[in-house]
Amino acid sequence: MAKEYVDIATLKYLLYQVHGVEDLLTAERFQDYDKDSLDLFINAIKEFSDRELFPYFKEMDETPAIYKNGTIMVHKQVDVMMKKGGEMGIISGPFDYGDGGLQLPFIIHTASAYIQEAANNHLPGYAGLTQGAAELIVHFANEDLKKTYVSKMLSGAWGGTMCLTEPQAGSSLSDITTKATPTQEGYYKISGQKIFISGGDHQYAENVVHLLLARIEGAPSGTKGISLFVVPKLRMGKDGRLTNNDVLTVADFQKMGQRGYATTHLGFGDKDDCHGWLVGQAHKGLKYMFLMMNSARISVGRGGAAISMAAYQASLEYANERPQGRKLSSDGKKDPDEKPCLIIEHPDVRRMLLLQKAIAEGSLSLVLLAAKYYDIIQSTKDPETKKKYGLLLEMVIPIVKTYPTEAGTLSVSNGVQVLGGYGFCSDFILQQYYRDIRIFSIYEGTTGIQSQDLLGRKVPMENGKALELLLTEILHTITEAMEFDELRSSAKILGDKIKLTRSVLDFLVPFAKKGNYERFLSDANLFMEFLSHVVIGWLWLDIAVNAQRNILEGDQTYSKTFYESKIHTMKFYFKYELPKTGSLAESLMHPDVLTTNSKKEVF
C-alpha cells in the first residue's frame, strides 16, 4: 500500500481559490458555514478516511462481498462506514435542516466523498446510494413515507438502493417489466427481478429501502409507463414491528474490481407478498429518477477522479523511491559506473506522472465545477441565475460522468506502467485501482449513453443555448488568460478549439435537421471525447490564470512552486492532451459512413 491517497492541498486550492466556495456561503442556505467550519469538516473526513477506510482497501478486495445462505456477507468496515459515517453527516450532509440534514454545500459534500472514495472506493457507494434513495423520498414521496424512512436512512441505520436494471433490459429502461399491482390498502404488490443493485443487501443492514422502477398494470409502454416505488426489505407491520417484505437476495455478482462493494441480484414478490408504495404520481417514475440523476452522475465522475488521484499518489511515491537506470549523457550513452537515478528523473516516467496529474486534478476540478453549479441552483433566489446554471449543469453533466472515468482509466493504466512488472503484481496497489476504475465508465449510463445525451439532447437543448452558455464561460477565461504573457499562447490555442467545436457541429447538426439521427449520433462518442478535452483544457487554463495571478500578486497561501506546478501541468495538458481534439475533429468530419449500416457480414 502507498502512504498517501489524496492531495488535500490541491483539493482545498481548487475549492477555495479556483472555484471560490466562499462566494457560495453568502447564500442564505449556507449562512451557518464559514471557511473554518468547512475546513473542520473536511479535516475530520480526512482523519476518518485515514483511520477507517484506507487501511482496509486491499483487504476488501481480497475478501470480496459474497453470497451465503440468502444474505450477502460484506467486510465489517461497511458497518463502520454507515454508522460512524452516518453520525458524521456523510449521508445527511446536503439535505435541508427540515429533513434532518446539515445544509452543507454540495461542493463540500462532494469534496468529502471524494476523499473517502480515494481512500477506499469500495465503501462510499453504500452511503451514496442510501443518500440518493433518501433524496427521492424527500423530494417526491408523501409525508408518511418520509416519516417512516428518511431519518433512519440519513443516520446510516438503514441502507438504500436504486433498483433500475433488469436482466432482459440492461440500459434500455423502456423495457422494464417489473410489475406493480394496486391493492385496496393503498400499497402495490411488486413482482420482478432486478440486477446490478449496488449495496442491495448485507449482514449489517437492519433494513434496506429500495427505490424501484416498475410498471403499474395497464400502464403505457415505454418510459412513459414507469412508476417509482419505495420497496423496503422489511416493512412496518401493523404492530409497529419490522416484518419480512418478500424481497429475496438471489445472488451477488462476482466482479473483477470493486469486489468489496456488493452488486446484488434481487427478487421481489416471489411469494406474492412484496409491498411497494408509490412515490409521487403514477407513470412519472423515470422523470423523478432523472431529476436526481445529475447528482448520481456527479458521484460517478467523482469516483473516477478519486481513483485516478489515489493511483497517481501511489505511482508518484514509487517513482520517488525506486532507483533504476541512468540519465542519458550528451553522447546518448549511459555510464554504468554512475549511481542509478530515481525513475522519476526519466522523461518518460515524468510524462506518465504528469499525464496522471493532469487527468486527476483536471477531473477533480470538473467535478467540483458541477457541484458548484448544483449549489448555485439550490441556493440562489434569482430565477435567471437558476436558469443559467441549470442549463450549464445539464450541459456539463454527461462530461462530468464520462471524462473522469474514461481518462481516469487511461491515467491509472499509466500508473501501472510506472511500476513496470510490479504494477501487475498483487503486492502493489496499482493493479487494484486499475481493476476498480474500469466499472466507472459503465455505471449510471455507459459512455455510449452519456455521449448520446451530450450530442443528442444537451447540444440541441433550447436551440443550443446551453452550449452557448458554456462556450461563453470558456471565452471569458480565454480573455482573462490573454492578459498574462505566460498564458497567452495557450489561451489562443483554446480559442481556436472553440472555433473547431463550431466547425464540427456545423458538419454534424445538418444530419439531424435532415432527419438522419442515426448518422448525427453515430460518432457521439468521439464528440464526447472532443468536447471533454476542450472543457478540461478550459479548466486547466482557469487554474493557470488563478495560479499566475497569485504568483504576480505574491499570494502566500501556497508556495510559488505549488502555483508553478499548476501552470506546468496546464502546459502539459495543452501539449499532450488538447491536440487530440484535432484528430478527433478530423474523424468526426470524415465523409465515410462506416458504422450505421446493419450488415452483419462486416464483422
Add this chain to the structure above:
Amino acid sequence: MAKEYVDIATLKYLLYQVHGVEDLLTAERFQDYDKDSLDLFINAIKEFSDRELFPYFKEMDETPAIYKNGTIMVHKQVDVMMKKGGEMGIISGPFDYGDGGLQLPFIIHTASAYIQEAANNHLPGYAGLTQGAAELIVHFANEDLKKTYVSKMLSGAWGGTMCLTEPQAGSSLSDITTKATPTQEGYYKISGQKIFISGGDHQYAENVVHLLLARIEGAPSGTKGISLFVVPKLRMGKDGRLTNNDVLTVADFQKMGQRGYATTHLGFGDKDDCHGWLVGQAHKGLKYMFLMMNSARISVGRGGAAISMAAYQASLEYANERPQGRKLSSDGKKDPDEKPCLIIEHPDVRRMLLLQKAIAEGSLSLVLLAAKYYDIIQSTKDPETKKKYGLLLEMVIPIVKTYPTEAGTLSVSNGVQVLGGYGFCSDFILQQYYRDIRIFSIYEGTTGIQSQDLLGRKVPMENGKALELLLTEILHTITEAMEFDELRSSAKILGDKIKLTRSVLDFLVPFAKKGNYERFLSDANLFMEFLSHVVIGWLWLDIAVNAQRNILEGDQTYSKTFYESKIHTMKFYFKYELPKTGSLAESLMHPDVLTTNSKKEVF
C-alpha cells in the same frame, strides 16, 4: 465462455494471400513443406487448442499457480501443454533438422502459437520460454551442453526459462549482480536472486533449464560484463543421475492476470552449490540474449494480437445475441412498441467492434510480417536480401512488440464496454482478457524501452537506412493502391503521413545531433504511437489492395463479402485511427519542453 476465440479464415488469408507464405517455401530450408502440409499442421494445432487449451482458460484464472512447500503448483494442463504439445512440435517446430527440429517456417510456428495463445494465454509461455532457452543453447553453447539439454527441452520433458531480472535492477540489466565464480572443474558457481521468472518452476517439470545472466568476478561494469550461463534446476551427477543444483524456488508472484502462468522468484546458490556452465564467451551474454530477443519480442506482440482477437470474438458473439434498445427513427425518437434490436445494430457498438477488428487483425498482420522477415533472413542465400530484411526486421521489431500490446489493451477495453455491466462480471470472459493483456506492454522491455529503441537506435541505424527501407515498402503499397478507385483516397492520405513522418524526424533529429539526447528521446513514446499508426495503416492498405484485386479478379477463395469486410475495416482504420498521427505530430513538434527537467516540485 464464448464459443470461438480465433478467426482461422482471416489467419489463413493473411498467411497465404497477403503475406504469400507459399513464396517462402521455394527456399531450400522449407522444401519439405507445401500449403497442404502447413494447413494440416495449423488444423491440428486448432484442434489441440479447442480440446486442451480453451476449455481450461477460465479455470486457470480461478485456480492460479501457487507456491506450496518449496514448489509451485500449476494447473494440470501445463503438463499436457508441454508433453502433448512437445510431441506435436510446438517447441521444436522452427529448429533445424540437425538439432531435432522440424524446420517449420517461423511464420507458421507463429500462427500456431497465436492460435494457442488466443485459446488460453496462460499456457503457451511454458513452451515458448523453453524454446527460447533451447535456441540460446543451440546457437551459442558447446556441443556438450547441446547434447545434455536440447532434446529433452524440445520434447517438452524439461522446461526452460530466461533469468534476467533482479530485484534491484528491474529493466536496467547493467545493474545485474548475480555472481559467477569460476572453478577448476570448468563450471561456475552461481549465486544471486532472480525475479519475474516466467515458468520458473512447477510440479510437472522433471527439470528446468535456466538461461541466466550473471557477472563473472572481476568483469567490467555495465552491460559489457555480463555473461550467459546454463543453470539447471537439477544437474547431471557423475553417476549420470539428476541431482539437486541448489536452485531454490523462493516464491510465486500473485498477479492481476495471467494467473495460471507461474511468475517465480528464484534463488541460486544459497548453499554455495549451484553450478552454471558458461554459454559461448565470457562477457558476451547480453549480446547473445539480444540476438534471440527479436523472436521473443515477436512472441509478446503475438500474445497481444491473440488476446485482442479472442476478446473480439467474445464481444462479437455477445453483440450478435443480445437484444437491447431500439434504433433511432427519423424524428430521433424510439418506438417502445417495436421489438428491441440486437446491440450489434447500434452504431456505437459497431464502432467498438470494428475498432477491435481493426486492431486485432492489423496486429496479426504486423506479427506475421515480422515472422516472414525472420524466415527470409533464415532461409535466403542472397546476402543482400538477408541484409535488407535484417534491417527491416530490426526496424519493425519494437513496433511489433508494442502496437499489439498497447492497442490490444484498448481493444479489449472496448470489448468489455460492449458487454456493459456484464463485461465487468466474472461470469463473462471479457474481464479476464482485460486483466491478462495488461502485462504484455510490460513484458520483454516495456513500451518506454521499446520506444527508446525505436527512435534512439532503429531510426538512426546505418544513417537512417532501415527507416528508408521501411518507407520504401510503404510507398510501394501506396503506388499499388493508387490503381484502384476504391482505395485511391486512402492511398493519398497514407502518402501524406509519410511526409509527416519526415517532418517529425526533421524536428527531432537535430536535438540528437546537438547532443541533447534526453530531449531527442523524451517523447519517444509518442513517436512509437505515431509510427505504429503509419505502419498499421500501411498493412491495412496492403490487405485492402489484395482484397480489392481479388474482388475484381473474381477470386473465389473467400466470399466477396469477406473481401469487402477487409476493405471496410481498412476504411475504418483510416477514418478513426490513422488521424491520431496528426495530433501526435502536433505534440511531438510542440516547442514546450516539460518532462526533461528534474525538479521534483512539479508533482
